[in-house]
Amino acid sequence: MKLIVTFSRKAGKKPIIAQVVRDTGVLINVERAQIDSSEGEALIDIPDEACTVVKEGLSRLGASVRVLEDIISLDESRCIDCGACISICPQEVFSFDENWKLVVNGERCVLCGRCIEICPQRALSQKEEV
Amino acid sequence: MKISVMEKTIDLIRERIRDGNARVVTAEEMPVIVEELGEEGALREIDVVTTGTFGAMCSSGAFLNFGHADPPIRMERVWLNDVEAYGGIAAVDAYIGATQKSATREAHYGGAHVMEDFVSGKTVELRALSTGTDCYPRRTITTELLLENLNEATMVNPRNGYQRYNAATNSTDRTLSTYMGMLLPNCGNITFSGSGLLNPITNDPEFRLIGGGVPAFLCGAPGMVIGQGTQHSPAGGFGTLMVTADMKKMSQDFLRAATMTGYGVTLYVGLGIPLPVLDLETVRSTAVRDEDITVDIIDYGIPSRDRPSLRKVSYADLKSGCVELNGEEIRTSPLSSYRRAREVAFTLKAWVEEGKLDLVLPTRKIDTTIKAHPMRETAQGPRVLDIMDRRVFSIGQDEEIRSAAQKLLKGETNHLPVIDSSGKLVGIVTTYDISKAVVNPGKANRVKDIMKKRVITTTMEEPVDIAVRKLEKHNISALPVVDRELRVIGMLTAMNLGKLFGGRWLK
Ligand code: SF4
Ligand code: SF4
Numbered sequence: 001m002k003l004i005v006t007f008s009r010k011a012g013k014k015p016i017i018a019q020v021v022r023d024t025g026v027l028i029n030v031e032r033a034q035i036d037s038s039e040g041e042a043l044i045d046i047p048d049e050a051c052t053v054v055k056e057g058l059s060r061l062g063a064s065v066r067v068l069e070d071i072i073s074l075d076e077s078r079c080i081d082c083g084a085c086i087s088i089c090p091q092e093v094f095s096f097d098e099n100w101k102l103v104v105n106g107e108r109c110v111l112c113g114r115c116i117e118i119c120p121q122r123a124l125s126q127k128e129e130v
Numbered sequence: 131m132k133i134s135v136m137e138k139t140i141d142l143i144r145e146r147i148r149d150g151n152a153r154v155v156t157a158e159e160m161p162v163i164v165e166e167l168g169e170e171g172a173l174r175e176i177d178v179v180t181t182g183t184f185g186a187m188c189s190s191g192a193f194l195n196f197g198h199a200d201p202p203i204r205m206e207r208v209w210l211n212d213v214e215a216y217g218g219i220a221a222v223d224a225y226i227g228a229t230q231k232s233a234t235r236e237a238h239y240g241g242a243h244v245m246e247d248f249v250s251g252k253t254v255e256l257r258a259l260s261t262g263t264d265c266y267p268r269r270t271i272t273t274e275l276l277l278e279n280l281n282e283a284t285m286v287n288p289r290n291g292y293q294r295y296n297a298a299t300n301s302t303d304r305t306l307s308t309y310m311g312m313l314l315p316n317c318g319n320i321t322f323s324g325s326g327l328l329n330p331i332t333n334d335p336e337f338r339l340i341g342g343g344v345p346a347f348l349c350g351a352p353g354m355v356i357g358q359g360t361q362h363s364p365a366g367g368f369g370t371l372m373v374t375a376d377m378k379k380m381s382q383d384f385l386r387a388a389t390m391t392g393y394g395v396t397l398y399v400g401l402g403i404p405l406p407v408l409d410l411e412t413v414r415s416t417a418v419r420d421e422d423i424t425v426d427i428i429d430y431g432i433p434s435r436d437r438p439s440l441r442k443v444s445y446a447d448l449k450s451g452c453v454e455l456n457g458e459e460i461r462t463s464p465l466s467s468y469r470r471a472r473e474v475a476f477t478l479k480a481w482v483e484e485g486k487l488d489l490v491l492p493t494r495k496i497d498t499t500i501k502a503h504p505m506r507e508t509a510q511g512p513r514v515l516d517i518m519d520r521r522v523f524s525i526g527q528d529e530e531i532r533s534a535a536q537k538l539l540k541g542e543t544n545h546l547p548v549i550d551s552s553g554k555l556v557g558i559v560t561t562y563d564i565s566k567a568v569v570n571p572g573k574a575n576r577v578k579d580i581m582k583k584r585v586i587t588t589t590m591e592e593p594v595d596i597a598v599r600k601l602e603k604h605n606i607s608a609l610p611v612v613d614r615e616l617r618v619i620g621m622l623t624a625m626n627l628g629k630l631f632g633g634r635w636l637k
Contacts, residue, residue, distance in 0.1 A: 080184070080467045081468075082185075082398075086451075087314075087462055088319055100472070114312065117312075118311060118312045
């Protein structure tokens, strides 16, 4: 499952994620990270069963954590099943079923934003907080 | 004894439709039917084959008649929801084109959106200006209109239904936004358009059945083929059609405004044509398979009209989701909707069965031999050599940063190309890079330690417009002009452009 971790860097440059890996022994996959001088946000992927320990570990170190589920949302009334989103997605989130209808496999998404930008029908958006 | 039919008349087919005995199928079913029944069997059995496509067709629009106001106005400039429509036709007529951008909302709203808003029952604001005449004294008007308030809204699309489209990829190292969608760097994806074996012209490439006067499905309305479309080029396999239908009968399911990011507004149009099966030739042409339809994969990284083809592929390859290019498997995806193309063909099938369309043969034949020409250009646009700065200051990569600073000061320039011992361009330093190095004196003391190694360049022959795209795209203000051996022979800076064209070349 995917978590969005936000942390302030005012308290010094603590290696929060590395620390949690060490404390919990859970292997964390960082899929995207954006860190500037005062703040950082990272999208991490962890095994489902490790969710609670990782969340607690991160919170203890002062980070805020939220779970992402099916983060890409599709407006079926706008989508025309053109398929323009398929080949540009780095995570192969989109595909066609046997009737050429678009299928969205949201859990693989790393929120790069490309599909939202290019959908000719503006049918894709990022779901708000889960 | 079985009599073999080698031909059927259009009257026989019409009679069968009237009697409810006609067998109508979609072009997708034909290859299998012909395989099972043989060509003669298929000719006996099948009366009509329906086709369909649903994709972006920029060359679309509609003639609108608003009726007269009181006091009357002769509209000279017309806007619909801030999108300008062509008002140079009579007092209260206008033509709204699909790709026209809104004066206020730019790329997010355009003529295509106005058409979709009308078709979906929304109100659209009409604004018009006039100079006023004795018979039409009024000078301005603003009013809210529904589609039903218009006398006529007749879609007339100059170029629709392209027989096929070349597929697109991008060999450069940056992402491109094109009318073929987003093209990832280093041939990271391939995009294509068109419905392949369901495409109308592909099922009648000799235009024996498709021509002026023939009925068509257009955006959910029963319509008609007017004749050949603009830029019709059947000799090269790129035939097009001009089509028309009443917008008041259209449906949003088959008419959709779209925005191609970084390109602009376009209209997705659903188009289908029923083909009466008259003879064996029709059977053969409607049995076309995706495997039989080939197109080129074009490299959109090359910014000229004659872009190179990287390889030929069939629609079957493209639809498979993956195509091999230079030994690598590249993902493909369409821009048109095959699902909706099928719905067009199915709806058309039902219409024919119900007798909603009157099947006729063309009253005006479409030319099958012509080829579209490129534009005749009487004046060549400016090229880099016309305006580049021929005074070249450069610096060797092993020189000290201090001497680079001196050169920059002397040369009244902010960019200094860096060369190696053989005179080849290897990098570039800017005033900013130098100041940074001076303010934070670290280990770096040679030019090569601080130069940018990735240099965007231009050539003497390159059109200025293309060089300007490079400046804008990379957000830089100078391009070294290089020859074949990568030797710097000039510089093109924003300043050259500004001075020579009064800023016209820069946004
Ligand atoms: S690009 Fe948009 S409209 Fe096309 S299939 Fe994807 S979500 Fe649907
Ligand atoms: S945001 Fe990026 S990763 Fe997620 S579905 Fe869209 S293109 Fe794929």
